[in-house]
Amino acid sequence: MEKWIPFIPERASTVAGRVDALYFFLVGVSVFFALLIAGLELYFAIRYRRRSPGEMPAPVRGSMKLEMLWVVIPFLISMVMFAWGSSLYFTIYRPPKDALDIYVVGKQWMWKLQHLDGKREINELHVPVGRKIKLTMTSEDVIHSFFVPAFRIKADVLPGRYTSVWFEATKPGRYHLFCAEYCGTSHSGMGGWVTVMEPADYEGWLSGGRAEGSLASTGEKLFQDLACVSCHRSDIQGRGPALKGLFNRPVRLEGGQTVIADEGYIRESILNPRAKLVAGFPPIMPTFQGQITEEQLLQLLTYIKSIGPEETPAAPPSPEAQAPSGGAGVTRKENVKQ
Amino acid sequence: MIPKQPRTHYLNISYGFKSWLFTTDHKRIGLLYLVSITLFFFVGGAFATIIRLELATPQGDLVQAETYNKLFTMHGVMMIFFFLIPAVPAVLGNFLIPLMIGAKDVAFPRLNLLSWYIFNLGALFTIYAVVSGGVDTGWTFYTPYSTTYSNTHVLATGVGIFITGFSSILTGLNFIVTIHMMRAPGMNWFRLPLFVWAHYATSLIQVLGTPVIAITVLLLAFERVVRIGIFDPALGGDPVLFQHLFWFYSHPAVYIMVLPAMGVVSELVAAFTRKSIFGYDLVAFASIAIAVFGFLVWGHHLFVSGQSVYAGMIFSFLSYAVAIPSAVKVFNWTATLYKGSVSYQTPMLYAFGFIGLFTIGGLTGLFLAAMGLDIHLTDTYFVVAHFHYIMVGGTIMAYLGGLHYWWPKISGRMYPEGWAKLGALIVFVGFNLTFFPQFLLGYMGMPRRYHAYPEEFQVLNVMSSAGASILAVGYILPMVYLIWSMRYGPIASSNPWPATGLEWQTSSPPPTENFEEIPVVTWEAYEFAGQE
Numbered sequence A: 001m002e003k004w005i006p007f008i009p010e011r012a013s014t015v016a017g018r019v020d021a022l023y024f025f026l027v028g029v030s031v032f033f034a035l036l037i038a039g040l041e042l043y044f045a046i047r048y049r050r051r052s053p054g055e056m057p058a059p060v061r062g063s064m065k066l067e068m069l070w071v072v073i074p075f076l077i078s079m080v081m082f083a084w085g086s087s088l089y090f091t092i093y094r095p096p097k098d099a100l101d102i103y104v105v106g107k108q109w110m111w112k113l114q115h116l117d118g119k120r121e122i123n124e125l126h127v128p129v130g131r132k133i134k135l136t137m138t139s140e141d142v143i144h145s146f147f148v149p150a151f152r153i154k155a156d157v158l159p160g161r162y163t164s165v166w167f168e169a170t171k172p173g174r175y176h177l178f179c180a181e182y183c184g185t186s187h188s189g190m191g192g193w194v195t196v197m198e199p200a201d202y203e204g205w206l207s208g209g210r211a212e213g214s215l216a217s218t219g220e221k222l223f224q225d226l227a228c229v230s231c232h233r234s235d236i237q238g239r240g241p242a243l244k245g246l247f248n249r250p251v252r253l254e255g256g257q258t259v260i261a262d263e264g265y266i267r268e269s270i271l272n273p274r275a276k277l278v279a280g281f282p283p284i285m286p287t288f289q290g291q292i293t294e295e296q297l298l299q300l301l302t303y304i305k306s307i308g309p310e311e312t313p314a315a316p317p318s319p320e321a322q323a324p325s326g327g328a329g330v331t332r333k334e335n336v337k338q
Numbered sequence B: 001m002i003p004k005q006p007r008t009h010y011l012n013i014s015y016g017f018k019s020w021l022f023t024t025d026h027k028r029i030g031l032l033y034l035v036s037i038t039l040f041f042f043v044g045g046a047f048a049t050i051i052r053l054e055l056a057t058p059q060g061d062l063v064q065a066e067t068y069n070k071l072f073t074m075h076g077v078m079m080i081f082f083f084l085i086p087a088v089p090a091v092l093g094n095f096l097i098p099l100m101i102g103a104k105d106v107a108f109p110r111l112n113l114l115s116w117y118i119f120n121l122g123a124l125f126t127i128y129a130v131v132s133g134g135v136d137t138g139w140t141f142y143t144p145y146s147t148t149y150s151n152t153h154v155l156a157t158g159v160g161i162f163i164t165g166f167s168s169i170l171t172g173l174n175f176i177v178t179i180h181m182m183r184a185p186g187m188n189w190f191r192l193p194l195f196v197w198a199h200y201a202t203s204l205i206q207v208l209g210t211p212v213i214a215i216t217v218l219l220l221a222f223e224r225v226v227r228i229g230i231f232d233p234a235l236g237g238d239p240v241l242f243q244h245l246f247w248f249y250s251h252p253a254v255y256i257m258v259l260p261a262m263g264v265v266s267e268l269v270a271a272f273t274r275k276s277i278f279g280y281d282l283v284a285f286a287s288i289a290i291a292v293f294g295f296l297v298w299g300h301h302l303f304v305s306g307q308s309v310y311a312g313m314i315f316s317f318l319s320y321a322v323a324i325p326s327a328v329k330v331f332n333w334t335a336t337l338y339k340g341s342v343s344y345q346t347p348m349l350y351a352f353g354f355i356g357l358f359t360i361g362g363l364t365g366l367f368l369a370a371m372g373l374d375i376h377l378t379d380t381y382f383v384v385a386h387f388h389y390i391m392v393g394g395t396i397m398a399y400l401g402g403l404h405y406w407w408p409k410i411s412g413r414m415y416p417e418g419w420a421k422l423g424a425l426i427v428f429v430g431f432n433l434t435f436f437p438q439f440l441l442g443y444m445g446m447p448r449r450y451h452a453y454p455e456e457f458q459v460l461n462v463m464s465s466a467g468a469s470i471l472a473v474g475y476i477l478p479m480v481y482l483i484w485s486m487r488y489g490p491i492a493s494s495n496p497w498p499a500t501g502l503e504w505q506t507s508s509p510p511p512t513e514n515f516e517e518i519p520v521v522t523w524e525a526y527e528f529a530g531q532e
């Protein structure tokens, strides 16, 4: 259908049509006003052209009524644009809860993508059609920007923090992936493709290739190798707080404030533990800044997310799954109280 | 009656390099700026030419990627800091403000000359950066690329911009004091030409905004040299902080580039319809409103940088609010034509061009302020088209229109009308062919600052490059015939159009002290009726 509209990129996500609708609304308003102005200019210029060199038109100083008219009407129309644009913005930047996580690491000049099951890709992203996907992104060096025109989504990818954006593809195909934020020499080469597949094909693609173990299990292994587990124990209260069920829960900090343990918080807790101390614990956790890569950090993050109170089916069985009764939620509560 | 030039005037009162390089006459200083910025305009234009040639084919085959990145960076730096920001205020503003308010000179003539020297000193640093290898960060200098990863001449360029900023501040200060203190008897605020109001508003931005960019550049330099860790996350800094600081100045700076141009258009429309601008008061206040609200919308450049959605909403709302005064101006110019006596001389053609292109530029700003749509459009060619419509379509149109309109006053000679009309037409056609396709490219998803691009974008890019070559002709033409006319153009009378405004009540060219005797103003702005 949309093939018939020229100069519109392919529409391959659930928001694409909504972005286009807003675009068409703005094009409509703009064409109307541009033609109005041009038409009036042209008409007046011809109708009131100078007919003799000495001509002296009668002065007109202005009209408050008319002027109020063209203050108020454009303002009201612009408020429609404001409200419409904002609601769309909320949709695009607020990932739904049930979205599938995929991690993106940008670096000069390539995109590294990690799927939860451990599959990795470079400059290629395979996703199933009809599934909500949340991208959690960070950069190893400068600022990049993840841009898929066919999905009408874009988000800056910043070093030192996570940003996220989500989409749901609606049409199988191959779509451009661009870096939209200037990042140095090969900025224009920092692109690739997003391949949207039918769910069955996607399953086939997932199971092909070498198996590396899921991201969470790699993370778990890392959790042991880096000796995180020596302080963060799941069975008993170790020297550090238990991490079970931490993700997206409020955490009481030393000093009284409470923060939500989102990706950004967990990231900071690992790289810069002193920045926000959990109430009741001494500042003994060493920093891991510079010792682990962005990708490893994402693996740890996935692992910590996976040991939530309700076992996520994606997460492999782990020792925590057989943790003694009491429940993860209670463990957390105790932490918060301390 | 054939007009006669006065026996002595500011151009022939003294000769020789020294009489120009040590002049404190605001008119001569205006011309010094004219020479400087014309030079920088053609340097910036040369970079643009290579950029458009490269983009004629999808592969990056004409220049290397590094070279391409330096080209668009230096194009932006030259055009913005060394051409667009000073263009109207430093050339036309310097020349005209004292004349328009009935003063002998600006409040601080020597400071005025100093500003010109500072401006060129800054330019010299930047040109040093260019010839010694260039800089590749984009005119926006985003961190941490500019602080940590780029190994080009960021520092020299930054120093250049830092120094030039002082010239901008001093010029703004000079204008503010001049407009407050030096008005002729009877010239109260609401008798001032709208050109002066626009420059007053611009000067406020220059004085209040420029220090922020100076500090930002300074921080960037510290970070780059001694790694203080404000912007680089590897050192514990925040890269987005730079963007906030940068746009806190640079959004108002876009109004430094367009407000004076609006002032020019008000003069042109009044003169070539022989009517007062419809709703003078509202147009004057609109300038001030733009200057004030312009400081509150910087965040609309950061909609996709992870800024909080609520902050985004505030910036989006304010961006719409600041668009209203611009719309008011367009409507009021249009209404001025109503029952006027419209003539189509070259300056008016440029004014028509300005109104048309500025309208498109402003309307597409509304697309970008709609946050959900900006996600798709930001950092694509749509943004490039938007700001070129305003800054090239708007500001340069108005600048050229103003230059033609006041040329008889500046040079004492008329420019050749036929050639000039042809030039205006070529600029208009070339401009639209160059930049309109970029809106389409942007929506189709072509990112900006791309050295090579997918093949499906080629047709529109070729159109754009073709348009650019037409545009180049349109810009070279006026330079040729204006220089020609300084010698061979017909002698201009003191008020050839005729127009209101004190600048037309003194001889063409004016004497060094502007007026034989200080005028006493007893009429309103644009009062054509009392004029003979």
Ligand code: HEM
Pocket: B140, B254, B255, B257, B258, B300, B301, B319, B320, B322, B323, B326, B361, B362, B363, B364, B365, B366, B368, B369, B374, B377, B378, B379, B383, B386, B387, B390, B391
């Ligand atoms: C009329 C109301 C205007 C609105 C609502 C508006 C809105 C915007 C927005 C939202 C952006 C950010 C786009 C993005 O990066 O995604 C933008 C960019 C820009 N605008 Fe406007 N704008 C307006 C007028 C102007 C004017 C008058 C000028 C200049 C004289 C201007 C010059 C620019 C420039 C230079 C940029 C982009 C710079 C860059 O990223 O390199 N705009 N505008």
Ligand SMILES: [Cu+2]
Pocket: A144, A145, A179, A180, A181, A182, A183, A184, A187, A188, A190
């Ligand atoms: Cu990039």
Ligand SMILES: [Cu+2]
Pocket: B250, B251, B254, B297, B298, B300, B301
């Ligand atoms: Cu802005």
